[in-house]
Amino acid sequence: MTKYLLAAVCSGLFLTGTVRTSLTAQVRYARGQDVSPTFDGWEQNSDGTYSLHFGYFNRNSEEELDVLIGPENNVDPGGDRGQPTHFYTARKWWVFKVTVPKDWPKEQRVVWTLTTHGKTSQAKGWLQPEWEVDYGVISKNAARDPFLMTTNSGDADHENRPPSITGSSAQTIALSDTLTLIATATDDGRPKPLVDAAAGQQGVRVRWILYRGPGRVRFDPDIMSQRVYGKPATLETKVTFSVPGAYRLRAIANDGQLFSTYDVDVTVRR
Numbered sequence: 001m002t003k004y005l006l007a008a009v010c011s012g013l014f015l016t017g018t019v020r021t022s023l024t025a026q027v028r029y030a031r032g033q034d035v036s037p038t039f040d041g042w043e044q045n046s047d048g049t050y051s052l053h054f055g056y057f058n059r060n061s062e063e064e065l066d067v068l069i070g071p072e073n074n075v076d077p078g079g080d081r082g083q084p085t086h087f088y089t090a091r092k093w094w095v096f097k098v099t100v101p102k103d104w105p106k107e108q109r110v111v112w113t114l115t116t117h118g119k120t121s122q123a124k125g126w127l128q129p130e131w132e133v134d135y136g137v138i139s140k141n142a143a144r145d146p147f148l149m150t151t152n153s154g155d156a157d158h159e160n161r162p163p164s165i166t167g168s169s170a171q172t173i174a175l176s177d178t179l180t181l182i183a184t185a186t187d188d189g190r191p192k193p194l195v196d197a198a199a200g201q202q203g204v205r206v207r208w209i210l211y212r213g214p215g216r217v218r219f220d221p222d223i224m225s226q227r228v229y230g231k232p233a234t235l236e237t238k239v240t241f242s243v244p245g246a247y248r249l250r251a252i253a254n255d256g257q258l259f260s261t262y263d264v265d266v267t268v269r270r
Contacts, residue, residue, distance in 0.1 A: 033059035035067075035087045037112040037123035040094055040141070041133035048102035052110050052125040053133070054083070055093045055145075064088055065116050066214070072115035083112060085212040093145045094138060094259075098125070135160065139257040149205050149223075149254040157191035162258040163204050167251050172267040179239040181208065183262060185253030186232045193229060203229030204255050208237050211250040211263060215243035227256070244268045 040053040058065065065087045067073040075081040075098065082096045098110050104127065112123045125131075136156045143150040167183035185204045193202040207223035210216075220238045227233070233253070241247065251262045 028061050029059065030061050031063040032117060033063075034119040034121065035059070035065055035114060035116045036121045037114045038091075039112075039123045039125035039131070041131045041137065042125065042127055043133050045099070049099050050102070050104055050127060051097040051099050052127075053094050053097045054112055054123055054125065055091070055095045056084075056087060056114070057091045058087050058089045060089055062089065067114060067116060072113075072120075074113045076111045076113070081110075086210045087116075088147065088209070091145060092147060093141050094148070135162075135258055142254075142257075142259060147207070147209060148252060148259050149207060150259070151256040156257055160190035160255065160257055161188050162260040163187040163253045163255050165206070165251060165253040165260045165262040167262045168264050170265045170267075172269065175241060175244050175268050175270055179241075179266065181237045181239055181249065181251075181264060182234060183208070183237075183251035183253070184232050184234040185260070187229075187253075187255045189230065191255070191257055202256060203227035204233040204253055206233055206235040206251060206253050208235070208239075209250050209252065211248040213241075213247035213249075214245035215241060217241055217247065217249065239266075241266075241268045244270050 035056055035058045038055045038057060040055045042050055042052045044050055067085055067087070069080045069083070069085060073083060073085060075083055078098070081098045084095055100110065106127045109124045109126050114121055136158060139150065139156045142148040163185045165183060165185045168181045171179060173179050183206050185206050187204045191202070205224045205227045208219045218240045222237065224233065224235050235251070239249065245268055247266045247268060249264045249266060251264070253260050
């Protein structure tokens, strides 16, 4: 199976050993359903190490869930490997990755265990050749996740690279305060604008989401109104929090096909 055939496999389910997330023929439930972790594939890095990519499928159409790092949200080995604790609805691709050494045994598993609404599911990732992915596969499957803002216009540009993104540093604020966050993305100018593309459909776009935290967060605005091409794209956002605690907020920059993320840790005090 080639890498590009793998994209077709990913459209309906991903092979996780124990988890299969069919996105078709599902009965829709507003609340009360579980969240299944998914293994989305692996890639080899330039230094010889490997990155194993994970996502999830929240089967609820309205209910977002929170699961703290611990026995009910655990990656083995390591425990906390950067996985989310806040789970938005529907299928989310390429949410986090676990990097393993270049001498990682080919059959050794990285296992993400998640328990929600009393049901425990696991995603098991290992270096099976058929599950290797590249930017083409990542782009095609990112298009299935609205959070990643992929336009999926035309064929993948195989010379394209994800935009780089920087932003605000870690913050500590009072619950009554409003936080100002800035994220700036710089792109390589690919994919090139289509001759007949509508204005605002090419270039980079940035948005913020809640990645970890004990309560709800409000972003104003949460997403750029349009894409920016040929220059850095900057989004300034006002953020308010519902309860005190430790939060991780994530900025996502997307050039229409590929994306990068930037995380900011925020401590909110009473």
